[in-house]
Each structure stands twice: as C-alpha cells, then as structure tokens.
Amino acid sequence: MNTSTLSSAAVTDAPTLPPAGSSSGGRFARLPQLAGRSFLPIGLFARLPLAMLTIGALTLVTAVTGSYAIGGAAAGAVGIGSAIGSPVLGYLADRLGQRGVLLVAAVFNTIAIVGLILAAYGIPGGPDLSAAVPVLAAAFIAGASSPQVGPLARVRWMALTSRGGATNSGAANNDLDTALSYESTADELTFVLGPALVGILASLVTPWLPLALAAALTLTLVPAFAVHPTHAVVPPAPARSKPGSERAAADAGGPVRSRIASTAAVALPVLAMVCMGSFFGGTQAALSSFSAGVATSEVAGLLYSVMGLSSAAAALSVAYWSRRFTVQARWVACAALMIGLASLLLLPTTALSMIVVLLFLGLPVGPLMVTVFAIGGAVAPAAKLGTVMTALASGIVAGQALGSSVAGRLAEDHGSTAAFLVSVCAAAGLFLLGAAAAAVIRRRNPA
Structure with missing residues (x-):
C-alpha cells in the first residue's frame, strides 16, 4: 500500500520521522516517532468504553431488574450488536474515511448508551423478559x-509502517510487528481494566x-482519535487505490482460482478469531463453574485476569522475535502450544494450581492474536483493510458468545472439567486453521 507522507502541518505532535529501522530508544520508542506522542494514549483509552459496555449493561x-436472565440478555444484545455492527463501520471507514465515520459513531453511540441507562430504569423489576424489549x-x-x-488503529499502523517503501521492507515489518504487539497488549489491558472499573464504580x-x-469517554476520546492527524494516512478507498499498486492490480481482476484463494486467505483469519473468541468465552464460563467449587463464583474474574496479564506481556515480546520465524510458523506453533496448555485446565483442583496453569496458558495467546491480525492485514485487499480488521474483532465477539453458551451448558450438566473441553477444542481449531492458512499463503505467494 503506497501512502503519502504526512505533511508537517498535519502531524503537529510528531517529530521528523527517523529512517525506517532506526532503533534509537528501542523498538517501542519508534511508535511515537511514527504516529506522534499523543496517538498512543488517545488510542489506548478511546477503546476503554467498548471494554466497559458489555459488563456495564x-x-x-441486573441491579435494576433483579433478574440475571434479563441482565444476561442485555449483555448478549450488546455482543450481537457489536459483532454485526463492527464490520459495517469498518466498511464505511474504508469507503468514506475513518474521521467522519468515527465522529458520527461517537455521537450516535453516546446517545445509545444514555438511552440504555434510561431504558433500564424504565422497565419494571422482576424476571419478565417481554417487558425488557x-x-x-x-x-x-x-x-x-x-x-x-x-x-482502525491497526489499519493506521499498517499505513504508517509501510511508508518506507520496498527498500526498507524488513525494517517496516519490524515496525509493524512492534505496533501490532502494542495493540494486542492495549486490547488485553483495557479488557482487564474495563470490567474492573465497572465493578468498582457500580459497587461503591x-x-x-x-x-x-x-x-x-466515547464523546471525548473517540473524536480525539478520529481527528488525530494519523487519519490522513488512510484515505477513502477510491483515493487509496493507485494504478501501479501491486495489490490494486491483484484486486482488479484475475483468474477465478486466484479470487477463491484470496477469499480463503481472508476467511481463515476471521474464522481463527471466532475460535479465539470461543476459547475466551469457554474459559470464562468454565472458570465460573470451577471457582464456585473451590471458593466463590466471583473469583472467576480474578482467575481469568491472570491469563490476560501474561497474554499481554507475551504479546509485547513479539516485536523482538526473529524475522526467520515466519507468521505462518508462528500461528501453527502458538496454536499447538495452546492445545497442550489448555489440556492442563482439566487437572487443577485448587485456585492456586489453576492460577499457575492460566499464567502459562496466556503465553501463546497474545502472540497468536498479534500473528492473526498481522496475517489478516497482509492478505486483505487494500480497499477493504478496515472491513477485514473489524471483521477480525467481531469474530472474537461472536466466538465469545458461542464459547460461553456451549461451555455454560456443559458446566451446568457435567461440571467445569467438561466445560474446559471447549477451550481445548477451540485451540485445536486454531491449529487446523493455521495449517490451512499456511498452505493458502504458500499458494498465493510461491517461493
């Protein structure tokens, strides 16, 4: 993707960019040099409302109605809405540009959240689900x-790190790995911090x-992210497609077999994120059942956060992995390790032993998420990068709903051990999809 360099008037908070591959201050020090110092904190906290929305609903x-059924249904409605709406917003961002779409979404979402609060206090208490429409x-x-x-932040990083051109492709890849490692860590941290913040504020x-x-936060931080100068590196799709672009040429036509391969190359990462979401949802539901047996069900959130913290730390390490360890090999290796470590979830009988397993289980999770996002960005058509990135995110949401529902039923009927099998099966699905993705990518890019 050949994107123009931002003008000095556009990026007012960024210094003059050093040459690609400059390592002054370390790899993560390159990120504010690429995007500007304000981009990282704005992008981090602007995603916090999404992490608070499901558990907040x-x-x-539940508090207003006294019904766990209605509360769970409201949380499920948030998840379904996000899974459906996020690819639509990604598509609109591709076609119309990120700035305008994010500004409209920020205002509309703020109104919707206020409407949710008012609607919650407007329904009668009790378990009458029909009154909760x-x-x-x-x-x-x-x-x-x-x-x-x-x-959409990942889309901006992909554009920012590609500005060095083909002559600096190795350094650009290092920068992209670093940026995606940071983004996965930011996601993990906000999805640990968000529920904790909800619990503290709601209870106190x-x-x-x-x-x-x-x-x-949505009304203030999302517009700040929307108008940040980095939006200029991701212009609307018609302006981004250039006649000499290799990817644009591939998108413009080609044999049917090539188009099928391209579709498969995009579909596999999306399906992988559905499996990843199923892994998360299944593990959460199983931990709720497990913690109720060894302590109280409220402990489940603390146990789950252990895996989130080790996953976030491991995601940061990807920036330093050797380039000879290809993304295809990374996917298969991390998924294989997940299968083995997820199988250990069947063994613990105490909270302490479960903490140890979860601590190690998080180690391949973060790097695998970084890898799948990287592959998704690499195989996505240039004009649909935002659509693919948001589809990957919505895959996680849809998978969480699937995994938690299946594991919840298994936990109720057969106990937590059976429920943890959902996590093992999801990891196995990630391994199979990784092997398939490696084969598809080899066919699209023969040596």
Whole structure:
C-alpha cells in the first residue's frame, strides 16, 4: 500500500520521522516517532468504553431488574450488536474515511448508551423478559454503534509502517510487528481494566455510573482519535487505490482460482478469531463453574485476569522475535502450544494450581492474536483493510458468545472439567486453521 507522507502541518505532535529501522530508544520508542506522542494514549483509552459496555449493561440491568436472565440478555444484545455492527463501520471507514465515520459513531453511540441507562430504569423489576424489549433494543444499538478504535488503529499502523517503501521492507515489518504487539497488549489491558472499573464504580457508587462514564469517554476520546492527524494516512478507498499498486492490480481482476484463494486467505483469519473468541468465552464460563467449587463464583474474574496479564506481556515480546520465524510458523506453533496448555485446565483442583496453569496458558495467546491480525492485514485487499480488521474483532465477539453458551451448558450438566473441553477444542481449531492458512499463503505467494 503506497501512502503519502504526512505533511508537517498535519502531524503537529510528531517529530521528523527517523529512517525506517532506526532503533534509537528501542523498538517501542519508534511508535511515537511514527504516529506522534499523543496517538498512543488517545488510542489506548478511546477503546476503554467498548471494554466497559458489555459488563456495564449486565451490571446495570441486573441491579435494576433483579433478574440475571434479563441482565444476561442485555449483555448478549450488546455482543450481537457489536459483532454485526463492527464490520459495517469498518466498511464505511474504508469507503468514506475513518474521521467522519468515527465522529458520527461517537455521537450516535453516546446517545445509545444514555438511552440504555434510561431504558433500564424504565422497565419494571422482576424476571419478565417481554417487558425488557426496550432495554434489549437499546443494548443492541449501543453494541452495533460502538466505535471500533482498536481495529482502525491497526489499519493506521499498517499505513504508517509501510511508508518506507520496498527498500526498507524488513525494517517496516519490524515496525509493524512492534505496533501490532502494542495493540494486542492495549486490547488485553483495557479488557482487564474495563470490567474492573465497572465493578468498582457500580459497587461503591451506583450501577449506572460505569455506563455514564463510558458515554463520556466515547464523546471525548473517540473524536480525539478520529481527528488525530494519523487519519490522513488512510484515505477513502477510491483515493487509496493507485494504478501501479501491486495489490490494486491483484484486486482488479484475475483468474477465478486466484479470487477463491484470496477469499480463503481472508476467511481463515476471521474464522481463527471466532475460535479465539470461543476459547475466551469457554474459559470464562468454565472458570465460573470451577471457582464456585473451590471458593466463590466471583473469583472467576480474578482467575481469568491472570491469563490476560501474561497474554499481554507475551504479546509485547513479539516485536523482538526473529524475522526467520515466519507468521505462518508462528500461528501453527502458538496454536499447538495452546492445545497442550489448555489440556492442563482439566487437572487443577485448587485456585492456586489453576492460577499457575492460566499464567502459562496466556503465553501463546497474545502472540497468536498479534500473528492473526498481522496475517489478516497482509492478505486483505487494500480497499477493504478496515472491513477485514473489524471483521477480525467481531469474530472474537461472536466466538465469545458461542464459547460461553456451549461451555455454560456443559458446566451446568457435567461440571467445569467438561466445560474446559471447549477451550481445548477451540485451540485445536486454531491449529487446523493455521495449517490451512499456511498452505493458502504458500499458494498465493510461491517461493
């Protein structure tokens, strides 16, 4: 993708870019040099409302109605809305540009969250699900309109790191690995911090406050991300497609077999993220059952955060992995390790032994997410990069709903050990998809 260099007037908070591959201050020090110092904190905290929305809806609606069923349905409506809406927002960002789409989404999502709060207090208490239709509709709209900061930030990094051209492709790849490692860590941290913040505010102050804070953050930080000068490196698709571009030429036509291979190359990472989401959802549901047996069900969140922290730390390490360890090999190796470590979830009988397993289980998870996002960006058509990135994110959301529902049923009928089999099967699916992706990529790019 051949993108123009930002003008000095556009990127006011960024110094003059050093040559690609400059290592002054370390690889992660390159990121503010590429995007500007303000981009990292804005991009980090602008995604926090999305991490608060699902658990915030669950907490508020359950507290108001006294019904776990209605609260769970509201959380599910948020997830379904996000899974459906995020690729649509990605497609619109590709066609119309990120700035305008994010600005509209920020305003619309803020209104939807406020509507969700009002609808929650407007329904009668009790387990009558039919009376909760307004709150479920508001929850769905809030999920569907959630600004997709994380995926669209990855699109900007892909454009920023490609500006050095083919002569610096190795250094550009190093920069991209570093940026994607940071992005996966940022996702992990916000999805640990978000639920914790909801729990603290809801228990110490009032159940509506977390969603009100999410609305306030959306209205302030998402527009700041939208108008950040880095949006200029990802112009709308018609302006981005250039006649001499290799990818544009590939997109313009070709044999049917080539198009099928291209579709498969994009579909495999998306399916992998569905498996990854199933792994997350299944593990969460199984841990709830496990923790209820060894302590209390509330401990499940703390246990799960152990895996999130080790996953975030491991994701950062990808920036330093050898380039000879290809992304295809990374995918297969990390998935194989996940299968073995996920199988250990069947063994613990105490909280301490489970913590040890989860600590090690997180180690291949972060790098695998970095790898799948990298492959998704590499195989995506230039004009549909935002669509593919948001589809990857929505795959995680859809997979979480699937994994948690299947594991929850298994836990109720057969106990936590059976529920952990969902995690093992999801890891096995990631391994098979990784092997298939390696074969497809080899066919598209023969040596």
